[in-house]
Every structure is written in C-alpha cells, then in structure tokens.
Amino acid sequence: MKLTVTPKLLDKESSIGFLLRLAQRNGYLSIQDLVNQSVIRANVPNVDPKSLSTFSQLANVKAYEYSSHELWKFTCSINPRICLACIKSAGLIHQTHLDATVYRCTKHDLNLVNQCFHCRKSLRWDIALTNGLCTNEECGKKLIQIDTTVPENLTREQVLDCLTMSHFISAPCSTYITQKKFVEIDDYALALENGYKVLTQKDIFVEWECRQAFSSADEYPSDLNFVSSWLVKKILRSNWPIHSIINPPKITKQIESKSEKSLWLNYNTATNILKMSRPDIMLLKEFGLIFIRGNTRLTLNSVIDISPIFRMLAVHSKTDSNLDTSIYSASLLMHQNLTSLADILIGIKNKRLNTRYLPSSDISSSLYVDMSEFREFCQEQLKDKMNLIIDLGEAVKITSLSNSVLKSIKKQGVIQSPRRNPYSDDEFCYCSDAIKIRDMNRVGQLSLALENY
Ligand SMILES: [Zn+2]
Ligand SMILES: [Zn+2]
Known part of the structure; x- marks a missing residue:
C-alpha cells in the first residue's frame, strides 16, 4: 500500500495520533480503512476491529509503563x-496524553478534553479529532474547553486514586475486582471529578458506604457489608481525608429474609476479612461452605463465594439463653486448642456445636456459644489433631511456653522430632508431645522431668 502523503512524525506524538493524521492527509474517511483489519482480528482476540480494538496496536502500548495497579495493568x-x-x-495528540494519570497538558496548562460540550458525547478515535472536531457524526461541532473543579496539581498517584474511587462509585457493590488491561472510562473528566469529590468529602464517602451496606444481604456481619470500602481503601495509594474515617457507619438490620445472593470475593480479600488461612478455605470448600468461581483449583487469583457460610449460620442459629459468650471473647481458648474459625463453622454445620448467630461487626463477634460446651468442643478439636506434626509456633500456642524453652526441652529429649522433617527437625514436633508438655507443666512435673534427663 503506497500513501501519497507521508507527514513527519511530530516530537512526542502518539502513534495513534500520527495514524489519524496520516489517514486525514491521505483523504481517508476512517482510520479503519487505513489499518489492515485482518491484522487486528488476528492479534486482538474477542474484539470488533471496528470499535476500539485498534487501540492496543495503534497506541503503541509498549511505550507505557506497567502499572502494577489492582484495577489496570497499564495506565x-x-x-x-x-x-x-x-x-x-x-x-x-501527545504521547503522554494517552496516559490516564495525565489530565492536563503541561505545555499549554489546559485540561484535556474527552467530551463534546454541545452533544455531551464522549470522543472516539476518529480523524475528526485531528481537526479539533466532535467525533459524533450527527454533531461534528468544534470542540471547546469544559470547566472542572479538580485542582490542577494532583499527582499521578492521586489521579489514579480518583479514577479508582470513580470505578467503585459506578459499581458501589463490587466485592471483588478483576484487573483490566487498560483504563477504559467513558467520561474521564466526570470520573476524575466524582472520584475527587468522594475522596475529599467525608460525608459523601459515608453516603456511598451506606449505599453498599443497604444493598448487601441481611445476614452478613458489617465487615462484609462494607467490603467495597475495605477494598477501595486498600487500593488507594495516597492519603485522603476519608482515611480518617475509622469505623463504617452503624447499620442495624434484622434477618428478615434469607437471601440467595452470592458474595464473591477475591481470594486475598476473603482470607483478610475472614482472617483465614489457605487450609481453612480449602476445608470450607470441602464442606460446601464456599464455592470457587469456575469450580477450579484454589489459587491466589481465585474468586470465591462465601455466602453459603452465612446461609448455614442463619439456618442453624438457636435462641437458647445460655448461648451468651461470643467466640471472639473466647479466642484465647481457640488459640490454645488450635481451633480455627473454619473448624467452628464446620462444627456448627455438623451439629457438633450449638450457636446463636446475631450479625455484628465481624463473624467471630456474631457467633454466641455456651462456654462450657465450647470448651469441650475446642478440646476435642485438639484431640483430633493429636497425631499431626505441628510447627513450634503452634506448640507455643498449646503449651504457653516460649519458643526457646520448647527448643531446649526438645534438645533434652523430652519430646521427639518427627522423622518426616529431616531438614528442619528443630521447627516441628508431634501435636501429642506438645499436649504432653502442657499437661506436665500444669501439674508442675515439667521441671522435674527435665532434671531427670
Ligand atoms: Zn497542549
Ligand atoms: Zn458533539
């Protein structure tokens, strides 16, 4: 293909801008006529080459750095x-103006324009851009500057934060995120402005928080009602006024109806909010208390539905008056008996433990038990683990002795090293040995035993 006119590439000109000029100078009506569509089809799967699909090829994405941002791979x-x-x-069309963290032209001190003032339609990659005209064929008017209330000196990180917030404003109930390749925002200026407003005005942020809580199911504790707030605060990179809001607003709800709504979370969010480890999550999966999207193996990228936990709790909740101790307040007992929250949930499901479930701040302060029954349950959990090999950290929990004391006890041969760990003998022991040490220590026999060795 020979072009009659080949204009010179301007300093810092974007490839996509150059291609638009090239098409315009050679009398093309649309940029797609210039670019070979079969090439786009072959290289960019699942997209219609007539739409924005030309973008990654035309924009020369390699020129933009990888962002490591949770929402977008490239900015x-x-x-x-x-x-x-x-x-x-x-x-x-300047190369840097393709970067979503840039919203002003530093040379001209002007905000970038993404929309037509007359028809309010967002701009598209079209030859009309190079003439400063609206790309909506029915309008085609001259583009003019639109005012904004966003300060002129936001940093790159702050701009990314505003765009992140705007993502959550448009989807207030997003409980999990999937990273997109590029930033795709229909009305950039409005998104930046809205994001900025919510991040800087606490009352508007709280209003946004309430909106997500009211749309979540009755049976969730409040940390899960506010999972979007948790997510957004975790993604933000700059310090904003909203960070000083420590507690989400109080919302009192009655469990009126059991909802069938799913609660999909990223694996990391789930382990963080539920304070669970990978084996805990695996265990819950085995007992049908969580689902993995796509029914695949659990990985760091998994998205999981934890709603079955709460449906189960609502069903098994009892009203007995002696179920008056929250398991949060009994956490030391759980700790000493290597009993995890997952063990407890499975115990409830299998009717080995009676509970009353009243949604409160988090799951462990929402579960009430009878203390003596709970103690027995935890001790049984530890008994079930008797033959397991545990690490010294867990032995510390069981015995309440320090790591160094346990090591010296091991050296003296009171407890054996499991043979299965030849390389790190020091760090492991049998659970049964840890229980033995604990019991000896309780009745004052430990020091006696150590003297005899
Ligand atoms: Zn400029
Ligand atoms: Zn227009």
Whole structure:
C-alpha cells in the first residue's frame, strides 16, 4: 500500500495520533480503512476491529509503563483525550496524553478534553479529532474547553486514586475486582471529578458506604457489608481525608429474609476479612461452605463465594439463653486448642456445636456459644489433631511456653522430632508431645522431668 502523503512524525506524538493524521492527509474517511483489519482480528482476540480494538496496536502500548495497579495493568487510557491547543497548533495528540494519570497538558496548562460540550458525547478515535472536531457524526461541532473543579496539581498517584474511587462509585457493590488491561472510562473528566469529590468529602464517602451496606444481604456481619470500602481503601495509594474515617457507619438490620445472593470475593480479600488461612478455605470448600468461581483449583487469583457460610449460620442459629459468650471473647481458648474459625463453622454445620448467630461487626463477634460446651468442643478439636506434626509456633500456642524453652526441652529429649522433617527437625514436633508438655507443666512435673534427663 503506497500513501501519497507521508507527514513527519511530530516530537512526542502518539502513534495513534500520527495514524489519524496520516489517514486525514491521505483523504481517508476512517482510520479503519487505513489499518489492515485482518491484522487486528488476528492479534486482538474477542474484539470488533471496528470499535476500539485498534487501540492496543495503534497506541503503541509498549511505550507505557506497567502499572502494577489492582484495577489496570497499564495506565494507558483507551478513550481519547486531547489538548485543544496542541491540536490547534499541529494536530498533535501527545504521547503522554494517552496516559490516564495525565489530565492536563503541561505545555499549554489546559485540561484535556474527552467530551463534546454541545452533544455531551464522549470522543472516539476518529480523524475528526485531528481537526479539533466532535467525533459524533450527527454533531461534528468544534470542540471547546469544559470547566472542572479538580485542582490542577494532583499527582499521578492521586489521579489514579480518583479514577479508582470513580470505578467503585459506578459499581458501589463490587466485592471483588478483576484487573483490566487498560483504563477504559467513558467520561474521564466526570470520573476524575466524582472520584475527587468522594475522596475529599467525608460525608459523601459515608453516603456511598451506606449505599453498599443497604444493598448487601441481611445476614452478613458489617465487615462484609462494607467490603467495597475495605477494598477501595486498600487500593488507594495516597492519603485522603476519608482515611480518617475509622469505623463504617452503624447499620442495624434484622434477618428478615434469607437471601440467595452470592458474595464473591477475591481470594486475598476473603482470607483478610475472614482472617483465614489457605487450609481453612480449602476445608470450607470441602464442606460446601464456599464455592470457587469456575469450580477450579484454589489459587491466589481465585474468586470465591462465601455466602453459603452465612446461609448455614442463619439456618442453624438457636435462641437458647445460655448461648451468651461470643467466640471472639473466647479466642484465647481457640488459640490454645488450635481451633480455627473454619473448624467452628464446620462444627456448627455438623451439629457438633450449638450457636446463636446475631450479625455484628465481624463473624467471630456474631457467633454466641455456651462456654462450657465450647470448651469441650475446642478440646476435642485438639484431640483430633493429636497425631499431626505441628510447627513450634503452634506448640507455643498449646503449651504457653516460649519458643526457646520448647527448643531446649526438645534438645533434652523430652519430646521427639518427627522423622518426616529431616531438614528442619528443630521447627516441628508431634501435636501429642506438645499436649504432653502442657499437661506436665500444669501439674508442675515439667521441671522435674527435665532434671531427670
Ligand atoms: Zn497542549
Ligand atoms: Zn458533539
């Protein structure tokens, strides 16, 4: 294909901008006529080459750094934004203006324009851009500057935060995230402005938080009602006024109806909020208390549904008056008996433990038990683990002795090293030995035994 006119590439011009100028100068009506569609089809799966699909090829994405951001792999923006002064002087679409963290042209001190003032339609990658005209065929008017209330000096990180917040504003109940390749925001200026407003005005943030809580199911404790707040705060990279809001607003709900709603969380969010380890999650899966999306193996990228836990708790909840101790307040007992929250949930499901479930701040302060029954349950859990090999950290929990004391006891041969761990003998022991040490220590026989060795 021979082109009659080949304009010079301008300094810092984006490839996509250059291609638009190339098409315009050679009399093409659309950029797709210029670019071989079969190439796009072959290289960019699942997208219609007539839409924005040309983007990753045309924008020369390699020129943009990898962002390591949870929402976007590259901070490159799919939707066009232009500096009207750059366009006016040379039809230039600057390379850096493709970066979503850039919202002003530093040369001209002007905000980039992403929308037509007249028809309010967002701009598309089209030849009209190089003439500073609206890309909506029915409008086609001259683009003009639109005012914004966002300060002029936001940092790159702050801009990313505002865009992140805007993502959560448009989807207030997102409980998990999937990373997209590029930033795709229809009305960039509005997204930036809305995100900024919510991050800087606490009352608006709280309002947003309440919206997510009311749409979540009755039977969830409040940390799960506010999982979007937790997520957004974790993703933000700068310090904002909303960070000083420590507790989410109090919302009192009655379990009126059992909802069938799923609660999908990223694996990391689930382990963090439920304070569970990987083996705990695996155990819950085995007992049908969580589902993995796509029914695949559990990985760091898994998205899991934890709603079956709460449906089960609502069903098994009893009203006995002696179920008056929250398992949160009995956490030391759990700790000493190597009893995890997962063990307890499975115990409830299998009717080995009676509980009353009243949604409160988190799951362990929402579960009430009878203390003596609970003690027995935890001790049985430890008995079940008798033959397991545990690490010294767990032995410390059982015995309440320090790591160094346990090591010296081991050296003296009171407890054996499991043969299965030849390389790290020091760090492991049998659970039964840890229980033996604990019992000896309780009746004052430990020091006696040590003297005899
Ligand atoms: Zn400019
Ligand atoms: Zn227009």
